[in-house]
Amino acid sequence: MSHLITLAAEQTIYQAQAVHQQLAAALREHAQLEVDLSQIEEIDSAGAQVLLWLHRAAQQQSCQLTLSHPSPAVRDFIRLLGLQQLHSALEAADGS
Amino acid sequence: MDLELAMQSFLQESAELLDEMESILLDAEADSITAEQLGALFRSMHTIKGSAGLFGLDEIVRFTHQAENLLDQLRDGHLQLDAGLSGVLLRSHDHVKAQLAAVAAGQVIPAGEQDSILADIAALLQQPAGSPCAVTASTSSAEPPDDSDWLLSLRFGREVLRNGMDPASFVRYLATLGQIQAIASCCSALPADDSFDPECNYLRLEIQFRGAVDADQLAGVFAFASEGSQFIISPRAQLSSHLQQALQAGDAAEQQSCRDIWQQWGLWQPAADSTALPAAVAPSDHKPAAPAADSKAGRSSESRFIKVEAGKLDRLINLVGELVIAGAAANLLARSHGSSPLLESTVVMAGLIEQIRSHTLSMRMVPIGETFSRFPRVVRDVGHELGKSIKLEISGADTELDKTMVDKLADPLTHLVRNAIDHGIEDVQQRRAAGKPDQGHVWLNAYHESGSVVIEVADDGGGLDQQRILAKALQRGIISSDAMLSEQDIYRLIFAAGFSTAEHISNLSGRGVGLDVVQKNIEALRGTVEIDSESGLGTTFRLRLPLTLAIIDGFLVEVGSSTFVIPLETVVECMELPATPGGAGMPERLQLRGEVLPLLYLRPFLELDGEPGRRQNVVVIQTGSQRVGLVVDALQGEFQTVIKPLGSLFRHLKAISGSTILGNGAVALILDVLALIQHATQQEAGRYGQEQDTCPPAGSRQPHNNDTSSGK
Amino acid sequence: MTRQHEPEQYLSFQSGADVFACNILQVKEILEYHRLTSVPQMPAFVHGVMNLRGTVVPVIDLAQRCGRPASTILRRSCIVILEAGQAEQRQYIGMLVDAVHEVISLTADAILPAPAFGNHLRPDFIAGVSHWQQRFILLLQMDKVLSVEEMASLSAPAAMQIKAESHCLMN
Numbered sequence: 001m002s003h004l005i006t007l008a009a010e011q012t013i014y015q016a017q018a019v020h021q022q023l024a025a026a027l028r029e030h031a032q033l034e035v036d037l038s039q040i041e042e043i044d045s046a047g048a049q050v051l052l053w054l055h056r057a058a059q060q061q062s063c064q065l066t067l068s069h070p071s072p073a074v075r076d077f078i079r080l081l082g083l084q085q086l087h088s089a090l091e092a093a094d095g096s
Numbered sequence: 097m098d099l100e101l102a103m104q105s106f107l108q109e110s111a112e113l114l115d116e117m118e119s120i121l122l123d124a125e126a127d128s129i130t131a132e133q134l135g136a137l138f139r140s141m142h143t144i145k146g147s148a149g150l151f152g153l154d155e156i157v158r159f160t161h162q163a164e165n166l167l168d169q170l171r172d173g174h175l176q177l178d179a180g181l182s183g184v185l186l187r188s189h190d191h192v193k194a195q196l197a198a199v200a201a202g203q204v205i206p207a208g209e210q211d212s213i214l215a216d217i218a219a220l221l222q223q224p225a226g227s228p229c230a231v232t233a234s235t236s237s238a239e240p241p242d243d244s245d246w247l248l249s250l251r252f253g254r255e256v257l258r259n260g261m262d263p264a265s266f267v268r269y270l271a272t273l274g275q276i277q278a279i280a281s282c283c284s285a286l287p288a289d290d291s292f293d294p295e296c297n298y299l300r301l302e303i304q305f306r307g308a309v310d311a312d313q314l315a316g317v318f319a320f321a322s323e324g325s326q327f328i329i330s331p332r333a334q335l336s337s338h339l340q341q342a343l344q345a346g347d348a349a350e351q352q353s354c355r356d357i358w359q360q361w362g363l364w365q366p367a368a369d370s371t372a373l374p375a376a377v378a379p380s381d382h383k384p385a386a387p388a389a390d391s392k393a394g395r396s397s398e399s400r401f402i403k404v405e406a407g408k409l410d411r412l413i414n415l416v417g418e419l420v421i422a423g424a425a426a427n428l429l430a431r432s433h434g435s436s437p438l439l440e441s442t443v444v445m446a447g448l449i450e451q452i453r454s455h456t457l458s459m460r461m462v463p464i465g466e467t468f469s470r471f472p473r474v475v476r477d478v479g480h481e482l483g484k485s486i487k488l489e490i491s492g493a494d495t496e497l498d499k500t501m502v503d504k505l506a507d508p509l510t511h512l513v514r515n516a517i518d519h520g521i522e523d524v525q526q527r528r529a530a531g532k533p534d535q536g537h538v539w540l541n542a543y544h545e546s547g548s549v550v551i552e553v554a555d556d557g558g559g560l561d562q563q564r565i566l567a568k569a570l571q572r573g574i575i576s577s578d579a580m581l582s583e584q585d586i587y588r589l590i591f592a593a594g595f596s597t598a599e600h601i602s603n604l605s606g607r608g609v610g611l612d613v614v615q616k617n618i619e620a621l622r623g624t625v626e627i628d629s630e631s632g633l634g635t636t637f638r639l640r641l642p643l644t645l646a647i648i649d650g651f652l653v654e655v656g657s658s659t660f661v662i663p664l665e666t667v668v669e670c671m672e673l674p675a676t677p678g679g680a681g682m683p684e685r686l687q688l689r690g691e692v693l694p695l696l697y698l699r700p701f702l703e704l705d706g707e708p709g710r711r712q713n714v715v716v717i718q719t720g721s722q723r724v725g726l727v728v729d730a731l732q733g734e735f736q737t738v739i740k741p742l743g744s745l746f747r748h749l750k751a752i753s754g755s756t757i758l759g760n761g762a763v764a765l766i767l768d769v770l771a772l773i774q775h776a777t778q779q780e781a782g783r784y785g786q787e788q789d790t791c792p793p794a795g796s797r798q799p800h801n802n803d804t805s806s807g808k
Numbered sequence: 809m810t811r812q813h814e815p816e817q818y819l820s821f822q823s824g825a826d827v828f829a830c831n832i833l834q835v836k837e838i839l840e841y842h843r844l845t846s847v848p849q850m851p852a853f854v855h856g857v858m859n860l861r862g863t864v865v866p867v868i869d870l871a872q873r874c875g876r877p878a879s880t881i882l883r884r885s886c887i888v889i890l891e892a893g894q895a896e897q898r899q900y901i902g903m904l905v906d907a908v909h910e911v912i913s914l915t916a917d918a919i920l921p922a923p924a925f926g927n928h929l930r931p932d933f934i935a936g937v938s939h940w941q942q943r944f945i946l947l948l949q950m951d952k953v954l955s956v957e958e959m960a961s962l963s964a965p966a967a968m969q970i971k972a973e974s975h976c977l978m979n
Binding site for chain 2: 843844845846847848849850854856857858859861862863864866899901956959960963
């Protein structure tokens with residue numbers, strides 16, 4: 001049973017620390033994790049880095065991570081900075 | 097008001113850019129031009145164009161745009177800086193200068209020779225094929241000249257996020273300047289374990305960009321990124337060096353992920369040797385790393401200087417002067433209280449204040465080179481005009497003097513240099529006949545000498561013709577036929593108003609300004625002009641200027657109840673005035689180690705009250721080769737202080753050059769050593785003349801007889 | 809015109825036997841007399857220069873400037889600092905007086921034009937006359953009294969007739 005976390009509207013440097021801790025805890029406790037990105041209205045580099053970290057940490061800890069339903073803000077940001085890793089993670093989620 | 101200020105700074109900045117452009121163009125005629133210089137040339141026109149646009153100066157924008165196009169082609173190697181192109185650029189420079197001058201004066205921007213320059217530019221732009229560098233020109237010259245391709249490798253520092261900056265903001269801004277053709281993040285540095293700090297930045301960006309920008313503009317985009325960031329920005333044409341540089345940073349994982357990105361973009365092809373150059377290297381890519389390094393060096397040299405309004409500096413210097421006085425007062429107080437810890441702390445403070453002061457004052461000092469740098473152009477132009485080939489040699493350009501002085505020297509120096517070329521240097525036939533090389537030499541030299549700045553303008557021309565000067569002066573009624581003149585006096589005649597020794601009036605001397613103006617300008621700076629001339633070998637004009645700076649190392653002397661300051665640099669030695677053999681009277685000169693030292697008694701000279709004490713002292717002062725002994729009551733020793741101008745009420749004072757405030761708050765006057773020495777030597781020469789009865793008193797219209805030069 | 813009846817303030821001071829006054833707006837400050845540095849080769853009315861918080865300020869002896877004998881420095885001697893000169897070259901000038909009296913208010917109609925004679929003073933120095941405590945006050949035209957231009961020209965070598973020989977070198 002996948003644990004679902006829905007990220008809040010703002011994912012910026014102001015939330016990064018807290019979100020990171022929340023996600024780190026979830027990673028430790030769950031073997032399957034789904035993170036819903038649909039509510040994100042604003043994201044910056046810090047927010048994106050948390051997602052990147054989550055992606056890599058999940059791989060390392062053999063956690064099955066799904067990043068789902070990226071909002072337009074997330075898609076725009078990925079395009080802006082050319083965040084290929086996130087892009088492919090999302091595509092993988094779309095494909096499954 | 098603000099707009100006015102902005103306009104002022106635009107005009108000033110433009111003037112500086114134009115000066116830089118000119119000096120590069122003149123420099124580059126002889127040597128090959130560097131990429132940095134090309135960049136600077138382009139930037140000058142580009143920046144002026146941009147700023148002129150802000151002020152709605154469409155005429156200037158239109159013209160500079162064309163000049164910029166030309167420089168762009170030059171920078172890209174499609175054109176070569178030959179004499180023709182250099183000429184067009186210099187004319188463009190002059191035209192823009194004239195345009196700006198009109199703007200500054202609030203006049204209508206003159207058309208001048210705009211159309212002919214524009215036609216020349218157009219002609220040059222249309223035929224770049226002849227240049228040998230145009231190997232890759234065919235494709236890129238078809239594109240609009242403004243757009244260029246760039247590679248950016250951006251390693252933002254770890255702290256950028258915490259400092260409130262987001263790499264994304266830079267990218268968004270970059271996107272407004274052109275088109276981001278490809279972008280990829282490399283996040284190999286981002287740790288997957290607990291060491292991840294969500295407020296640290298781990299992103300590195302690789303970007304392909306196209307836009308009408310130059311390297312400086314691009315660098316400017318990222319100027320605000322904090323320390324620890326590392327940006328490599330190169331034109332697309334310098335792909336290989338860019339990739340090499342970009343790979344130098346980061347660990348193996350980062351390098352690999354960058355290679356992956358470049359490979360995806362087709363910029364890099366994996367080879368057996370991982371350090372092999374990419375296949376796409378252009379053959380013209382012969383300057384590895386140069387542009388990036390250049391733009392960095394350029395930026396850092398820009399930020400080494402801060403422009404400060406002169407008035408602010410003056411106020412600061414005044415305040416520091418006050419601080420010195422207040423510090424001295426505190427020290428006196430501590431002394432009177434006899435508290436040694438307090439005394440110690442005031443001494444420490446005094447040392448610091450001293451350092452503050454010397455640093456503050458040095459801010460006013462600028463190298464004379466700023467003024468000298470205009471002369472290659474002057475020499476080139478005047479030489480062209482007169483058909484003379486002239487080589488200018490500059491030395492001592494780093495000699496420092498007060499900023500206000502530097503500004504006021506430009507005109508007189510220009511005049512002397514023009515004069516040297518026009519009247520000093522002979523034409524080629526004469527030079528050949530005299531066995532001299534065809535090319536004439538003009539020297540500009542500056543150095544410090546006993547408290548003065550000396551600036552020499554020398555030529556290797558025919559020298560001054562004394563007989564011709566005398567004849568001319570007689571003809572003009574400047575002297576009477578029975579005048580007895582020393583060599584120096586004869587030379588000085590050329591400074592008389594309305595004097596010209598040239599047989600023909602050339603275009604240059606037809607400006608209605610004579611050497612008398614030079615003389616006036618230099619005197620206004622309390623300086624003197626000396627002339628050395630050797631027939632057939634050349635002439636040297638030697639300007640000797642006081643270091644009328646804000647500071648003075650002074651030597652305090654007392655006459656009666658007054659304290660005077662003598663600039664320490666001019667003081668040679670001090671001694672007690674020996675008792676006269678006869679007992680009474682005031683000897684007019686002193687035998688000092690076999691030399692005659694004329695004496696000047698300050699008390700009668702300055703009409704000071706009181707009777708001289710039994711013991712009097714002599715301060716030997718010197719400027720140039722002239723020495724004079726000043727007779728004063730007492731010596732008080734050295735003192736360093738800030739010069740305060742005396743104001744226009746005292747502008748006619750001859751023996752006083754300024755004032756200063758002593759530690760006790762009283763004002764002391766600074767003696768004008770040049771004027772005193774002049775007075776004393778003239779007085780001495782007069783006496784000498786009377787005694788010898790060979791030198792009758794000077795006639796009313798003739799320069800004072802000055803015998804010192806023959807006594808040398 | 810009501811403005812004519814609005815009084816203006818003047819600072820009155822003593823110099824020799826005369827009471828003078830000048831508009832208070834021109835006065836920057838009043839200082840007790842302290843020793844000045846005299847400047848050689850200047851006309852007698854230039855009493856010297858003083859240090860006004862780091863600025864060197866010339867001090868004019870009002871009595872001598874008005875053609876009277878030099879002021880004697882007494883206990884009540886003061887230096888009145890005024891602002892003089894044209895807009896761009898405004899500068900502080902000190903004026904040595906024997907005593908400063910007080911600030912008085914004068915309406916425009918209390919100020920009379922100077923009588924044509926009997927003032928023993930250059931007419932252009934006088935802005936008007938008035939009365940104060942039964943005494944006659946001369947209102948000074950400070951722009952003229954402290955005209956830097958004029959005072960400087962009076963100290964020019966020709967005017968001072970100082971050793972002309974020392975100045976003819978470059979002529």
